[in-house]
Amino acid sequence: MVVVQIHHLAEHTITQLRPGPPTTCVWPPTKTEYNNDKCTNTTTDEDKPGPPVIMSVEPAPSSSLRVSWSTPEKPNGVITNYTITWTWEGHMDHTITPDNTYTTTDLLPCTTYSVTVRAATSKGYGPESDPLTGTTYRVDPDPYLQDVMAAKVMDQSSQLFVNWTAVQGVGNCVVTYRITWRPVSESDGGGTSYTTSLSYTITQLEAWTTYQVCVAATTKTKYNNDKCTNTTTDEDSE
Structure with a gap:
Protein backbone atom coordinates (compact mmCIF):
# COMPACT_ATOMS: atom_id res chain seq x y z
CA MET A 1 0.00 0.00 0.00
CA VAL A 2 1.33 3.49 -0.92
CA VAL A 3 0.49 6.34 1.47
CA VAL A 4 0.57 9.88 0.08
CA GLN A 5 1.04 12.65 2.61
CA ILE A 6 0.90 16.34 1.74
CA HIS A 7 3.00 18.81 3.73
CA HIS A 8 4.04 22.43 3.29
CA LEU A 9 7.34 21.83 5.15
CA ALA A 10 10.67 21.33 3.41
CA GLU A 11 11.24 17.93 5.03
CA HIS A 12 9.17 15.05 6.42
CA THR A 13 9.90 11.66 8.05
CA ILE A 14 8.10 8.72 6.44
CA THR A 15 7.16 6.00 8.95
CA GLN A 16 5.59 2.51 8.99
CA LEU A 17 7.74 1.32 6.10
CA ARG A 18 8.91 -2.21 5.42
CA PRO A 19 12.64 -2.94 5.18
CA GLY A 20 13.62 -2.67 1.54
CA PRO A 21 14.18 -0.17 -1.27
CA PRO A 22 11.12 2.09 -1.51
CA THR A 23 10.83 5.04 -3.88
CA THR A 24 10.26 8.45 -2.33
CA CYS A 25 8.75 11.27 -4.32
CA VAL A 26 8.27 14.93 -3.29
CA TRP A 27 5.61 17.21 -4.75
CA PRO A 28 6.07 20.88 -3.86
CA PRO A 29 2.53 22.26 -4.05
CA THR A 30 1.73 25.59 -5.67
CA LYS A 31 -1.96 26.36 -5.56
CA THR A 32 -3.92 23.28 -6.72
CA GLU A 33 -1.72 21.81 -9.43
CA TYR A 34 1.60 19.98 -8.92
CA ASN A 35 4.60 20.06 -11.16
CA ASN A 36 6.37 16.90 -12.29
CA ASP A 37 7.53 14.46 -9.56
CA LYS A 38 11.14 14.70 -8.39
CA CYS A 39 12.11 11.21 -7.16
CA THR A 40 14.98 9.49 -5.37
CA ASN A 41 15.60 5.92 -4.22
CA THR A 42 16.71 4.99 -0.72
CA THR A 43 16.70 1.95 1.56
CA THR A 44 15.38 1.62 5.09
CA ASP A 45 17.70 0.35 7.80
CA GLU A 46 18.13 -3.37 8.45
CA ASP A 47 16.23 -5.23 11.16
CA LYS A 48 16.52 -8.65 12.75
CA PRO A 49 15.49 -11.38 10.27
CA GLY A 50 12.56 -13.72 10.45
CA PRO A 51 13.01 -17.45 11.15
CA PRO A 52 14.52 -19.78 8.53
CA VAL A 53 12.71 -22.97 7.52
CA ILE A 54 14.60 -26.26 7.98
CA MET A 55 14.14 -28.34 4.84
CA SER A 56 15.72 -31.61 5.98
CA VAL A 57 17.75 -33.34 8.69
CA GLU A 58 19.23 -36.50 7.15
CA PRO A 59 21.61 -39.10 8.61
CA ALA A 60 25.10 -39.21 7.11
CA PRO A 61 28.02 -41.63 7.55
CA SER A 62 30.26 -41.56 10.63
CA SER A 63 27.48 -40.67 13.08
CA SER A 64 26.56 -37.38 11.40
CA LEU A 65 23.45 -35.42 10.44
CA ARG A 66 23.21 -33.25 7.31
CA VAL A 67 20.98 -30.19 7.89
CA SER A 68 19.68 -27.84 5.16
CA TRP A 69 17.40 -24.82 5.46
CA SER A 70 15.97 -21.93 3.44
CA THR A 71 16.72 -18.23 3.80
CA PRO A 72 14.11 -16.46 5.97
CA GLU A 73 11.02 -15.32 4.08
CA LYS A 74 11.69 -11.88 5.59
CA PRO A 75 15.47 -11.46 5.73
CA ASN A 76 15.10 -7.76 6.65
CA GLY A 77 18.67 -7.13 5.50
CA VAL A 78 21.82 -9.01 4.53
CA ILE A 79 22.08 -12.40 6.29
CA THR A 80 25.54 -12.57 7.86
CA ASN A 81 25.42 -16.06 9.39
CA TYR A 82 23.27 -18.82 10.85
CA THR A 83 23.45 -20.55 14.23
CA ILE A 84 22.51 -24.25 14.19
CA THR A 85 21.59 -25.81 17.54
CA TRP A 86 21.03 -29.52 18.19
CA THR A 87 19.77 -31.06 21.41
CA TRP A 88 19.58 -34.65 22.64
CA GLU A 89 18.83 -36.34 25.96
CA GLY A 90 19.15 -33.11 27.95
CA HIS A 91 22.33 -31.98 26.16
CA MET A 92 22.86 -29.15 23.68
CA ASP A 93 25.52 -28.04 21.19
CA HIS A 94 25.69 -25.44 18.42
CA THR A 95 27.82 -23.99 15.65
CA ILE A 96 27.84 -20.94 13.34
CA THR A 97 28.03 -21.01 9.54
CA PRO A 98 27.43 -18.56 6.67
CA ASP A 99 25.94 -21.32 4.50
CA ASN A 100 22.47 -22.85 4.20
CA THR A 101 23.71 -26.37 4.91
CA TYR A 102 25.78 -27.93 7.67
CA THR A 103 26.84 -31.46 8.64
CA THR A 104 27.12 -32.15 12.35
CA THR A 105 29.73 -34.79 13.17
CA ASP A 106 30.84 -36.97 16.09
CA LEU A 107 27.27 -37.64 17.20
CA LEU A 108 25.97 -40.66 19.10
CA PRO A 109 24.81 -43.53 16.87
CA CYS A 110 21.14 -44.52 16.93
CA THR A 111 20.25 -41.23 18.63
CA THR A 112 17.50 -38.75 17.76
CA TYR A 113 18.50 -35.08 17.68
CA SER A 114 16.24 -31.99 17.55
CA VAL A 115 17.66 -29.22 15.34
CA THR A 116 16.82 -25.50 15.12
CA VAL A 117 18.36 -22.65 13.05
CA ARG A 118 18.53 -18.88 13.63
CA ALA A 119 19.57 -16.23 11.11
CA ALA A 120 21.41 -12.98 11.83
CA THR A 121 21.83 -9.58 10.18
CA SER A 122 23.87 -6.62 11.40
CA LYS A 123 21.05 -6.00 13.89
CA GLY A 124 21.42 -9.39 15.56
CA TYR A 125 19.68 -12.77 15.56
CA GLY A 126 16.05 -13.31 14.76
CA PRO A 127 13.77 -16.05 16.18
CA GLU A 128 14.56 -19.75 15.89
CA SER A 129 13.05 -21.93 13.21
CA ASP A 130 10.57 -24.64 14.08
CA PRO A 131 12.52 -27.72 15.23
CA LEU A 132 13.07 -30.75 13.02
CA THR A 133 14.41 -34.10 14.22
CA GLY A 134 16.80 -36.62 12.70
CA THR A 135 18.25 -39.95 13.86
CA THR A 136 21.83 -41.07 13.27
CA TYR A 137 22.71 -44.39 11.63
CA ARG A 138 23.49 -47.64 13.42
CA VAL A 139 27.14 -48.64 13.75
CA ASP A 140 28.85 -51.98 14.16
CA PRO A 141 30.35 -52.81 17.55
CA ASP A 142 34.07 -53.19 18.14
CA PRO A 143 35.60 -56.37 16.62
CA TYR A 144 35.92 -58.07 20.02
CA LEU A 145 34.12 -57.96 23.34
CA GLN A 146 36.12 -57.28 26.47
CA ASP A 147 36.16 -59.17 29.75
CA VAL A 148 34.03 -62.23 28.99
Missing part, protein backbone atom coordinates in the same frame (compact mmCIF):
# COMPACT_ATOMS: atom_id res chain seq x y z
CA MET A 149 33.88 -64.34 32.16
CA ALA A 150 32.22 -67.68 32.89
CA ALA A 151 31.98 -69.31 36.31
CA LYS A 152 30.44 -72.42 37.79
CA VAL A 153 27.33 -72.04 39.90
CA MET A 154 27.89 -73.53 43.35
CA ASP A 155 25.71 -76.54 44.08
CA GLN A 156 24.30 -76.30 40.53
CA SER A 157 26.44 -78.74 38.59
CA SER A 158 24.38 -78.29 35.41
CA GLN A 159 24.86 -74.50 35.15
CA LEU A 160 27.44 -71.87 34.22
CA PHE A 161 27.04 -68.14 34.82
CA VAL A 162 28.44 -65.92 32.04
CA ASN A 163 28.87 -62.14 32.09
CA TRP A 164 30.73 -59.57 29.97
CA THR A 165 31.42 -55.85 29.53
CA ALA A 166 29.09 -53.84 27.29
CA VAL A 167 30.38 -52.92 23.85
CA GLN A 168 31.49 -49.30 23.49
CA GLY A 169 30.91 -46.64 20.84
CA VAL A 170 27.43 -47.75 19.77
CA GLY A 171 25.47 -44.88 21.35
CA ASN A 172 21.82 -45.82 21.79
CA CYS A 173 21.89 -48.73 19.36
CA VAL A 174 20.27 -51.88 20.74
CA VAL A 175 22.96 -54.54 21.12
CA THR A 176 22.13 -58.25 20.87
CA TYR A 177 24.61 -60.72 22.36
CA ARG A 178 25.02 -64.28 21.13
CA ILE A 179 26.23 -66.88 23.64
CA THR A 180 27.51 -70.24 22.37
CA TRP A 181 28.95 -73.13 24.34
CA ARG A 182 30.29 -76.64 23.78
CA PRO A 183 32.27 -79.23 25.76
CA VAL A 184 35.99 -78.89 25.08
CA SER A 185 36.52 -82.65 24.76
CA GLU A 186 33.37 -83.49 22.80
CA SER A 187 31.65 -82.25 19.67
CA ASP A 188 28.13 -82.76 21.01
CA GLY A 189 26.37 -81.08 23.92
CA GLY A 190 26.69 -77.46 22.76
CA GLY A 191 24.11 -74.75 22.34
CA THR A 192 23.36 -71.13 21.41
CA SER A 193 21.26 -68.44 23.03
CA TYR A 194 20.66 -64.68 22.62
CA THR A 195 20.12 -61.80 25.02
CA THR A 196 20.26 -58.00 25.22
CA SER A 197 21.48 -58.05 28.84
CA LEU A 198 25.09 -58.34 30.03
CA SER A 199 24.83 -61.79 31.62
CA TYR A 200 23.36 -65.22 30.98
CA THR A 201 23.00 -68.49 32.87
CA ILE A 202 23.59 -71.61 30.78
CA THR A 203 21.61 -74.59 32.02
CA GLN A 204 21.27 -78.33 31.32
CA LEU A 205 25.03 -78.93 31.24
CA GLU A 206 27.02 -81.98 32.31
CA ALA A 207 28.55 -81.95 35.80
CA TRP A 208 32.32 -81.55 36.19
CA THR A 209 32.81 -80.83 32.49
CA THR A 210 34.93 -78.12 30.88
CA TYR A 211 33.08 -75.96 28.39
CA GLN A 212 34.24 -73.35 25.94
CA VAL A 213 31.89 -70.37 26.23
CA CYS A 214 31.91 -67.63 23.57
CA VAL A 215 30.09 -64.29 23.34
CA ALA A 216 29.65 -62.04 20.27
CA ALA A 217 27.68 -58.83 19.74
CA THR A 218 25.75 -57.11 16.95
CA THR A 219 23.66 -53.97 16.39
CA LYS A 220 22.43 -55.14 12.98
CA THR A 221 22.58 -58.69 11.61
CA LYS A 222 26.31 -59.42 11.48
CA TYR A 223 28.07 -60.39 14.71
CA ASN A 224 31.56 -59.33 15.64
CA ASN A 225 34.22 -61.93 16.49
CA ASP A 226 33.57 -64.37 19.32
CA LYS A 227 35.33 -63.70 22.62
CA CYS A 228 35.81 -67.09 24.32
CA THR A 229 36.78 -68.52 27.68
CA ASN A 230 36.92 -72.02 29.19
CA THR A 231 35.40 -72.99 32.52
CA THR A 232 34.26 -76.13 34.29
CA THR A 233 30.90 -76.90 35.84
CA ASP A 234 30.66 -77.83 39.51
CA GLU A 235 30.94 -81.37 40.78
CA ASP A 236 27.77 -83.33 41.24
CA SER A 237 26.66 -83.49 44.85
CA GLU A 238 25.11 -86.92 44.50
Whole structure:
Protein backbone atom coordinates (compact mmCIF):
# COMPACT_ATOMS: atom_id res chain seq x y z
CA MET A 1 0.00 0.00 0.00
CA VAL A 2 1.33 3.49 -0.92
CA VAL A 3 0.49 6.34 1.47
CA VAL A 4 0.57 9.88 0.08
CA GLN A 5 1.04 12.65 2.61
CA ILE A 6 0.90 16.34 1.74
CA HIS A 7 3.00 18.81 3.73
CA HIS A 8 4.04 22.43 3.29
CA LEU A 9 7.34 21.83 5.15
CA ALA A 10 10.67 21.33 3.41
CA GLU A 11 11.24 17.93 5.03
CA HIS A 12 9.17 15.05 6.42
CA THR A 13 9.90 11.66 8.05
CA ILE A 14 8.10 8.72 6.44
CA THR A 15 7.16 6.00 8.95
CA GLN A 16 5.59 2.51 8.99
CA LEU A 17 7.74 1.32 6.10
CA ARG A 18 8.91 -2.21 5.42
CA PRO A 19 12.64 -2.94 5.18
CA GLY A 20 13.62 -2.67 1.54
CA PRO A 21 14.18 -0.17 -1.27
CA PRO A 22 11.12 2.09 -1.51
CA THR A 23 10.83 5.04 -3.88
CA THR A 24 10.26 8.45 -2.33
CA CYS A 25 8.75 11.27 -4.32
CA VAL A 26 8.27 14.93 -3.29
CA TRP A 27 5.61 17.21 -4.75
CA PRO A 28 6.07 20.88 -3.86
CA PRO A 29 2.53 22.26 -4.05
CA THR A 30 1.73 25.59 -5.67
CA LYS A 31 -1.96 26.36 -5.56
CA THR A 32 -3.92 23.28 -6.72
CA GLU A 33 -1.72 21.81 -9.43
CA TYR A 34 1.60 19.98 -8.92
CA ASN A 35 4.60 20.06 -11.16
CA ASN A 36 6.37 16.90 -12.29
CA ASP A 37 7.53 14.46 -9.56
CA LYS A 38 11.14 14.70 -8.39
CA CYS A 39 12.11 11.21 -7.16
CA THR A 40 14.98 9.49 -5.37
CA ASN A 41 15.60 5.92 -4.22
CA THR A 42 16.71 4.99 -0.72
CA THR A 43 16.70 1.95 1.56
CA THR A 44 15.38 1.62 5.09
CA ASP A 45 17.70 0.35 7.80
CA GLU A 46 18.13 -3.37 8.45
CA ASP A 47 16.23 -5.23 11.16
CA LYS A 48 16.52 -8.65 12.75
CA PRO A 49 15.49 -11.38 10.27
CA GLY A 50 12.56 -13.72 10.45
CA PRO A 51 13.01 -17.45 11.15
CA PRO A 52 14.52 -19.78 8.53
CA VAL A 53 12.71 -22.97 7.52
CA ILE A 54 14.60 -26.26 7.98
CA MET A 55 14.14 -28.34 4.84
CA SER A 56 15.72 -31.61 5.98
CA VAL A 57 17.75 -33.34 8.69
CA GLU A 58 19.23 -36.50 7.15
CA PRO A 59 21.61 -39.10 8.61
CA ALA A 60 25.10 -39.21 7.11
CA PRO A 61 28.02 -41.63 7.55
CA SER A 62 30.26 -41.56 10.63
CA SER A 63 27.48 -40.67 13.08
CA SER A 64 26.56 -37.38 11.40
CA LEU A 65 23.45 -35.42 10.44
CA ARG A 66 23.21 -33.25 7.31
CA VAL A 67 20.98 -30.19 7.89
CA SER A 68 19.68 -27.84 5.16
CA TRP A 69 17.40 -24.82 5.46
CA SER A 70 15.97 -21.93 3.44
CA THR A 71 16.72 -18.23 3.80
CA PRO A 72 14.11 -16.46 5.97
CA GLU A 73 11.02 -15.32 4.08
CA LYS A 74 11.69 -11.88 5.59
CA PRO A 75 15.47 -11.46 5.73
CA ASN A 76 15.10 -7.76 6.65
CA GLY A 77 18.67 -7.13 5.50
CA VAL A 78 21.82 -9.01 4.53
CA ILE A 79 22.08 -12.40 6.29
CA THR A 80 25.54 -12.57 7.86
CA ASN A 81 25.42 -16.06 9.39
CA TYR A 82 23.27 -18.82 10.85
CA THR A 83 23.45 -20.55 14.23
CA ILE A 84 22.51 -24.25 14.19
CA THR A 85 21.59 -25.81 17.54
CA TRP A 86 21.03 -29.52 18.19
CA THR A 87 19.77 -31.06 21.41
CA TRP A 88 19.58 -34.65 22.64
CA GLU A 89 18.83 -36.34 25.96
CA GLY A 90 19.15 -33.11 27.95
CA HIS A 91 22.33 -31.98 26.16
CA MET A 92 22.86 -29.15 23.68
CA ASP A 93 25.52 -28.04 21.19
CA HIS A 94 25.69 -25.44 18.42
CA THR A 95 27.82 -23.99 15.65
CA ILE A 96 27.84 -20.94 13.34
CA THR A 97 28.03 -21.01 9.54
CA PRO A 98 27.43 -18.56 6.67
CA ASP A 99 25.94 -21.32 4.50
CA ASN A 100 22.47 -22.85 4.20
CA THR A 101 23.71 -26.37 4.91
CA TYR A 102 25.78 -27.93 7.67
CA THR A 103 26.84 -31.46 8.64
CA THR A 104 27.12 -32.15 12.35
CA THR A 105 29.73 -34.79 13.17
CA ASP A 106 30.84 -36.97 16.09
CA LEU A 107 27.27 -37.64 17.20
CA LEU A 108 25.97 -40.66 19.10
CA PRO A 109 24.81 -43.53 16.87
CA CYS A 110 21.14 -44.52 16.93
CA THR A 111 20.25 -41.23 18.63
CA THR A 112 17.50 -38.75 17.76
CA TYR A 113 18.50 -35.08 17.68
CA SER A 114 16.24 -31.99 17.55
CA VAL A 115 17.66 -29.22 15.34
CA THR A 116 16.82 -25.50 15.12
CA VAL A 117 18.36 -22.65 13.05
CA ARG A 118 18.53 -18.88 13.63
CA ALA A 119 19.57 -16.23 11.11
CA ALA A 120 21.41 -12.98 11.83
CA THR A 121 21.83 -9.58 10.18
CA SER A 122 23.87 -6.62 11.40
CA LYS A 123 21.05 -6.00 13.89
CA GLY A 124 21.42 -9.39 15.56
CA TYR A 125 19.68 -12.77 15.56
CA GLY A 126 16.05 -13.31 14.76
CA PRO A 127 13.77 -16.05 16.18
CA GLU A 128 14.56 -19.75 15.89
CA SER A 129 13.05 -21.93 13.21
CA ASP A 130 10.57 -24.64 14.08
CA PRO A 131 12.52 -27.72 15.23
CA LEU A 132 13.07 -30.75 13.02
CA THR A 133 14.41 -34.10 14.22
CA GLY A 134 16.80 -36.62 12.70
CA THR A 135 18.25 -39.95 13.86
CA THR A 136 21.83 -41.07 13.27
CA TYR A 137 22.71 -44.39 11.63
CA ARG A 138 23.49 -47.64 13.42
CA VAL A 139 27.14 -48.64 13.75
CA ASP A 140 28.85 -51.98 14.16
CA PRO A 141 30.35 -52.81 17.55
CA ASP A 142 34.07 -53.19 18.14
CA PRO A 143 35.60 -56.37 16.62
CA TYR A 144 35.92 -58.07 20.02
CA LEU A 145 34.12 -57.96 23.34
CA GLN A 146 36.12 -57.28 26.47
CA ASP A 147 36.16 -59.17 29.75
CA VAL A 148 34.03 -62.23 28.99
CA MET A 149 33.88 -64.34 32.16
CA ALA A 150 32.22 -67.68 32.89
CA ALA A 151 31.98 -69.31 36.31
CA LYS A 152 30.44 -72.42 37.79
CA VAL A 153 27.33 -72.04 39.90
CA MET A 154 27.89 -73.53 43.35
CA ASP A 155 25.71 -76.54 44.08
CA GLN A 156 24.30 -76.30 40.53
CA SER A 157 26.44 -78.74 38.59
CA SER A 158 24.38 -78.29 35.41
CA GLN A 159 24.86 -74.50 35.15
CA LEU A 160 27.44 -71.87 34.22
CA PHE A 161 27.04 -68.14 34.82
CA VAL A 162 28.44 -65.92 32.04
CA ASN A 163 28.87 -62.14 32.09
CA TRP A 164 30.73 -59.57 29.97
CA THR A 165 31.42 -55.85 29.53
CA ALA A 166 29.09 -53.84 27.29
CA VAL A 167 30.38 -52.92 23.85
CA GLN A 168 31.49 -49.30 23.49
CA GLY A 169 30.91 -46.64 20.84
CA VAL A 170 27.43 -47.75 19.77
CA GLY A 171 25.47 -44.88 21.35
CA ASN A 172 21.82 -45.82 21.79
CA CYS A 173 21.89 -48.73 19.36
CA VAL A 174 20.27 -51.88 20.74
CA VAL A 175 22.96 -54.54 21.12
CA THR A 176 22.13 -58.25 20.87
CA TYR A 177 24.61 -60.72 22.36
CA ARG A 178 25.02 -64.28 21.13
CA ILE A 179 26.23 -66.88 23.64
CA THR A 180 27.51 -70.24 22.37
CA TRP A 181 28.95 -73.13 24.34
CA ARG A 182 30.29 -76.64 23.78
CA PRO A 183 32.27 -79.23 25.76
CA VAL A 184 35.99 -78.89 25.08
CA SER A 185 36.52 -82.65 24.76
CA GLU A 186 33.37 -83.49 22.80
CA SER A 187 31.65 -82.25 19.67
CA ASP A 188 28.13 -82.76 21.01
CA GLY A 189 26.37 -81.08 23.92
CA GLY A 190 26.69 -77.46 22.76
CA GLY A 191 24.11 -74.75 22.34
CA THR A 192 23.36 -71.13 21.41
CA SER A 193 21.26 -68.44 23.03
CA TYR A 194 20.66 -64.68 22.62
CA THR A 195 20.12 -61.80 25.02
CA THR A 196 20.26 -58.00 25.22
CA SER A 197 21.48 -58.05 28.84
CA LEU A 198 25.09 -58.34 30.03
CA SER A 199 24.83 -61.79 31.62
CA TYR A 200 23.36 -65.22 30.98
CA THR A 201 23.00 -68.49 32.87
CA ILE A 202 23.59 -71.61 30.78
CA THR A 203 21.61 -74.59 32.02
CA GLN A 204 21.27 -78.33 31.32
CA LEU A 205 25.03 -78.93 31.24
CA GLU A 206 27.02 -81.98 32.31
CA ALA A 207 28.55 -81.95 35.80
CA TRP A 208 32.32 -81.55 36.19
CA THR A 209 32.81 -80.83 32.49
CA THR A 210 34.93 -78.12 30.88
CA TYR A 211 33.08 -75.96 28.39
CA GLN A 212 34.24 -73.35 25.94
CA VAL A 213 31.89 -70.37 26.23
CA CYS A 214 31.91 -67.63 23.57
CA VAL A 215 30.09 -64.29 23.34
CA ALA A 216 29.65 -62.04 20.27
CA ALA A 217 27.68 -58.83 19.74
CA THR A 218 25.75 -57.11 16.95
CA THR A 219 23.66 -53.97 16.39
CA LYS A 220 22.43 -55.14 12.98
CA THR A 221 22.58 -58.69 11.61
CA LYS A 222 26.31 -59.42 11.48
CA TYR A 223 28.07 -60.39 14.71
CA ASN A 224 31.56 -59.33 15.64
CA ASN A 225 34.22 -61.93 16.49
CA ASP A 226 33.57 -64.37 19.32
CA LYS A 227 35.33 -63.70 22.62
CA CYS A 228 35.81 -67.09 24.32
CA THR A 229 36.78 -68.52 27.68
CA ASN A 230 36.92 -72.02 29.19
CA THR A 231 35.40 -72.99 32.52
CA THR A 232 34.26 -76.13 34.29
CA THR A 233 30.90 -76.90 35.84
CA ASP A 234 30.66 -77.83 39.51
CA GLU A 235 30.94 -81.37 40.78
CA ASP A 236 27.77 -83.33 41.24
CA SER A 237 26.66 -83.49 44.85
CA GLU A 238 25.11 -86.92 44.50
